[in-house]
Amino acid sequence: MNNELISIQTNEQGEQRVSARELHKALGLKKHFADWWKQYKDMFVDGSNFMDAPQSVPIKNGNGRIQYLDDYLLSVDMAKHISMMTKTERGNQIRDYFIQIEKQWNSPELMMARSLQYANNKLIGYESKIAELTPKAELHDKFIATGESIGVREASKEMGIKQNDLVDILMNHKYIYREQGRNGKLQPYKKYVPKLFVLKSGGVGENGIEFTPRMRITPYGREYFYKKFVNPEQTELDMEA
Known part of the structure; x- marks a missing residue:
């Protein structure tokens, strides 16, 4: 036939x-x-x-x-x-x-062939998913590895950009501000603490003058800023602040 x-x-x-x-x-x-x-x-x-x-x-x-x-x-x-x-x-x-x-x-032969094709398609799907998630994991590990909050200088080095550029970005987008004029210390807006920033306790110096708590960027904050401003072409992450 x-x-x-x-x-x-x-x-x-x-x-x-x-x-x-x-x-x-x-x-x-x-x-x-x-x-x-x-x-x-x-x-x-x-x-x-x-x-x-x-x-x-x-x-x-x-x-x-x-x-x-x-x-x-x-x-x-x-x-x-x-x-x-x-x-x-x-x-x-x-x-x-x-x-x-x-x-x-x-027939047993075609049923076996279909089963093998189905399994192969599943495997290809899993491999594609793993490849898709790998950049996310690597990017996440980049900032989470230390588990520590660090200063702007160290954070800019970690992200691969200039310190002044990072400061300008964070100030222009209203994540941080500078105290007491141009040379004042950088401080985060309260709504971003403690998720993106933490403050290292202030105190009184040797001269008896009280100093302002120092700002540190959290691992999550660095990951968030890197994805949002430095490399937005990275695979998407759940990074809403």
Whole structure:
């Protein structure tokens, strides 16, 4: 029997499907497709035995324009039953063809091949996911490794940018401000403490003058600023402050 009697499609879920329009044409019926389809569709379950394939069949009109017609994708079992119910010699031929297709599809060899393909696809998916997550893990480890909060100078070196550039970025985006004019100490806005910044306790110096607590950037803060300002092309991280 000709294996190309009617084409069989295999979807992403590994299910075999038959075009209703192709089946109608192969059966050689005179009844219009829409009338023929109405005759059978209520006998079967939408979403299980068949599914809609809207505007999936291109045809060329007399003026040369392409028009797209609606179609339906049938399970092989449904296509087999419709062919049998046609009660024609052609219908019997197509029914026998579908029976052979089902036998081949359910053979141990093809079932094993499908299982191996499914497992291979899963493996490829896992490998892709691991590759996607690796930059996140490496970036996270870069800043979390020490587990310590550090000063702006050390943080800028860690991020690979100039200290003044980091200060300008944080000040311009209102994460920090400078106390007492141009040469005052850098201080974080309170809403970013202690998530992005911590303050090392202040105290009284040898001269008896009280000094301001020193600002430190947390590991999370450094990761956040690096992703947001230094290298925004990195894979996305959940870094909302």
